[in-house]
Amino acid sequence: MTDAEEQPVPDWEEVARTYGRFLYTVAYRLAGNHEDAQDLAQEVLLRVRRGLETYKPGSMEGWLSRITTNVFLDEVRRRRRRPQDALPDDPDRVVPPAPGADVALAEQTLPEDVQAAITALPDEFRVAVVLCDVAGQSYQEISESLGVPLGTVRSRIHRGRAILRESLARP
Amino acid sequence: MTGHLGEALSALVDGQLASDDEAAALDHLAGCDECAAELASVTAVRNLVRALPPVEPLRPLVALPVEHRRPSRLAGMLAAAAAMVAMLLLSGVQPDAGTGPQVAQLVQVHTTSPVNADPMSQLAPAALPVSFTR
Numbered sequence: 257m258t259d260a261e262e263q264p265v266p267d268w269e270e271v272a273r274t275y276g277r278f279l280y281t282v283a284y285r286l287a288g289n290h291e292d293a294q295d296l297a298q299e300v301l302l303r304v305r306r307g308l309e310t311y312k313p314g315s316m317e318g319w320l321s322r323i324t325t326n327v328f329l330d331e332v333r334r335r336r337r338r339p340q341d342a343l344p345d346d347p348d349r350v351v352p353p354a355p356g357a358d359v360a361l362a363e364q365t366l367p368e369d370v371q372a373a374i375t376a377l378p379d380e381f382r383v384a385v386v387l388c389d390v391a392g393q394s395y396q397e398i399s400e401s402l403g404v405p406l407g408t409v410r411s412r413i414h415r416g417r418a419i420l421r422e423s424l425a426r427p
Numbered sequence: 428m429t430g431h432l433g434e435a436l437s438a439l440v441d442g443q444l445a446s447d448d449e450a451a452a453l454d455h456l457a458g459c460d461e462c463a464a465e466l467a468s469v470t471a472v473r474n475l476v477r478a479l480p481p482v483e484p485l486r487p488l489v490a491l492p493v494e495h496r497r498p499s500r501l502a503g504m505l506a507a508a509a510a511m512v513a514m515l516l517l518s519g520v521q522p523d524a525g526t527g528p529q530v531a532q533l534v535q536v537h538t539t540s541p542v543n544a545d546p547m548s549q550l551a552p553a554a555l556p557v558s559f560t561r
Contacts, residue, residue, distance in 0.1 A: 268490045276488050277481050284482040294484060301490035370475050388441065389476040395443045414437035417472045424475070 266316065268305035278391075279320050285390045286328045286382065288375030299327045321391040322401040325383055332379050365424055373423035381416030388413050431455075432462045436469050 271279075279300060284293035300323045303309050309323050374382055387393045387401065398409045432452055438444045439452050456463050 272488045272490070277483060280484045280488065281482045285479065290485050293482070294486060294488075295493045297484065297488050298491060299493050301488055302492060305490040365475055367479050370479055374476065385476060389473060390479065395438065395441070410434050410438050410443070413441070414434040414469070417437060417469050420476070421468055421472045424472070 265307060265311045266304065268301045271304055271316070271320070272301055275316055275320055278317055279324065282321055282324050282386060282391050283328075285371065285374060285386045286324065288371060292331075296324060296327055296331070299331075300324050303327070315397075317391060318393060318397050318401075321387055321393055321397075325387065325401055329379065329383065369424060370420075373420045376423060377416055377419055381412050381419060384409060384412035385416040385420070431459065432465075436462065436466050437473075440466065440470050440473060 276297075280293060280297050283296040283300070284290065287293045287296055300320065303323055309319070309326075311319060374385065377385065383402065384398060387398045388395075393401070395406055395409045395413075398413075399406045402409070404412075432439070432455060435444060435448065435452055439449060444452060456466060
């Protein structure tokens with residue numbers, strides 16, 4: 257690795273080639289379906305191509321994760337303004353379970369079930385959990401990406417996991 | 428550390444606690460079944476999410492503006508054009524290089540004749556799009 261200061265702004269095709277799968281996986285876990293994931297990844301690459309996102313030399317995964325999150329949250333806000341295609345997971349309707357609820361997870365949980373539970377999370381929790389457990393970001397990185405304090409990141413990840421546990425519990 | 432660990436359990440399992448806090452949390456865990464059970468539960472959920480496989484895009488990734496899947500004007504025009512071609516095909520008119528004179532002729536017939544004036548083909552005048560007369 258050369259001096260971080262001398263890294264050029266990445267070329268979108270190079271990004272797509274080298275980090276396409278990472279980018280798409282994060283987009284898919286956030287969006288929950290291929291159609292939205294494709295749009296999300298496409299918009300991220302467009303922003304990279306147009307130089308709309310300032311590139312801070314360092315972790316390419318961290319940079320892409322941040323852009324993907326921003327695009328995702330922009331899209332969520334856009335849909336909220338248009339009630340006809342509002343997302344089904346309005347966070348106001350979701351009541352987080354009591355902490356410490358003793359719920360056993362099903363022994364065999366299918367990836368589709370895990371994805372469905374992630375997709376059903378309120379956006380703020382979903383973003384935090386995906387950044388942590390799919391994109392592999394540290395709390396500090398997530399805090400910077402989302403522009404929220406470290407304590408908020410910690411809380412969102414934990415509450416997100418608590419809701420996932422409830423969703424995935426044996427009926 | 429006082430009280431149960433709560434949110435600190437996620438931070439603990441993610442290795443995101445400062446070393447002092449981590450030591451205190453581990454101390455607490457050693458004597459608290461409730462927190463130990465919740466730690467196991469949080470860890471199980473975390474592992475499930477982390478075990479999800481990578482996802483491959485269905486189409487090659489591109490860097491182009493995203494259309495928001497509302498029926499656009501262009502889509503409407505394309506649909507109209509497709510319908511027109513289908514009409515021409517059904518009426519026996521071939522939309523190829525030889526179409527020009529035929530269509531022009533039919534337009535001539537259509538525009539210079541009263542309705543249903545063509546005794547040979549009832550279809551030909553009816554199948555002509557209005558736009559050809561302009």
